[in-house]
Amino acid sequence: GAEPLGFLLSMAIPKDLDIDNFKEIIGGVLQACEFYSIPLIGGDTNEASEIIISGTALGISDKPLMKDTYNKGDLIAITGDIGLAALGFELDNLDTIYTKKSLKPEARIKEGLILKDYATSATDITDGLASELYTIKKDGFGFMIYEEMLNITDEYKSLANSLDLDYLDLVLHVGEDFELLFTISKDNLEKLPVDCKVIGEVTDSDVVELTLENGFVEEIKNKGYEHYVSE
Structure with missing residues (x-):
């Protein structure tokens, strides 16, 4: 829930990088800054054997939301669909909702600014x-997620199956959605002026669980994208 102030861009590029490719990178950054109405205020450029890009967004908040300030009985919600980007990375067709989500994600800035007055905790x-x-899990608390509340479409399941992929693995464990995950009381949910999808609830089970569409309950594995593991 922060008001954007500016963006810093640091780049390391090969000395033989084609100038047109460099212009495309900078053009994309400037286009994004214009979209979010924030200035590119600085950064750094160095030489490297491959392209390395690091961005830092600066913002200010008078009421920041913490990750673990939820209460038992709070509802768990997200701002949009998840798993789209994960499937998009696997598709060759670039003109789908899945590939568009993977290639051009959108930061939920407006929603975050609103949520700070309603949610009990939030993260992306x-x-x-x-x-x-x-x-975000803390001792003595757990989460129950409901598969039917994730609204996974038949098309999604079919595409995942055609690629020999587990659709639940894509939805739960890949990421790159950049949607907001937040907790909120039932009373505040009724007042919330933000489109969202309730997917579960905070419990005192001390376990992260998933209720499948068939009614069976299984523990969700602590698995996601690992930044420091090489293939």
């Missing part, structure tokens, strides 16, 4: 829903 989903749930 970068490394997968499961990973984020374990990141």
Whole structure:
């Protein structure tokens, strides 16, 4: 829930990088800054054997939301659909809702600014829903997620199956959705002026669980994108 102030861009590029490719990178950054109405205020450029890009967004908040300030009985919600980017990375067709989500994610800035007055806690989903749930989990509390509330479409399941992929693994463990994951009381949910999807609830089970569509309950594995593991 922060008001954007500016963006810092640091780049390391090969000395033989084609100038047109460099212009495309900078053009994309400037286009994003214009979209979010924030200035590119600085950064750094160095030489490297491959392209390395690191960005830092600066913002200010008078009421920041913490990750673990939820209460038992709070509802768990997300701002949009998850798993789209995960499937998009696997598709060759670039003109689908899945590939568009993977290639052009949108930061939920407006929603975050509103949520700070309603939610009890919040974070963003970068490394997968499961990973984020374990990141915000505190002792004595658990989470129950309901598969039917995730609204996974038949088309999604069919595409995943055609690629020999587990659709629940894509939805829970891959990430790159950049949607907001938050907890909120039932009373505040009724007042919340933000489109969202309730997917579960905070419990005192001390376990992160998933109720499948068939009614069976299983523990969600603590697995997500791992930044420091090489293939």
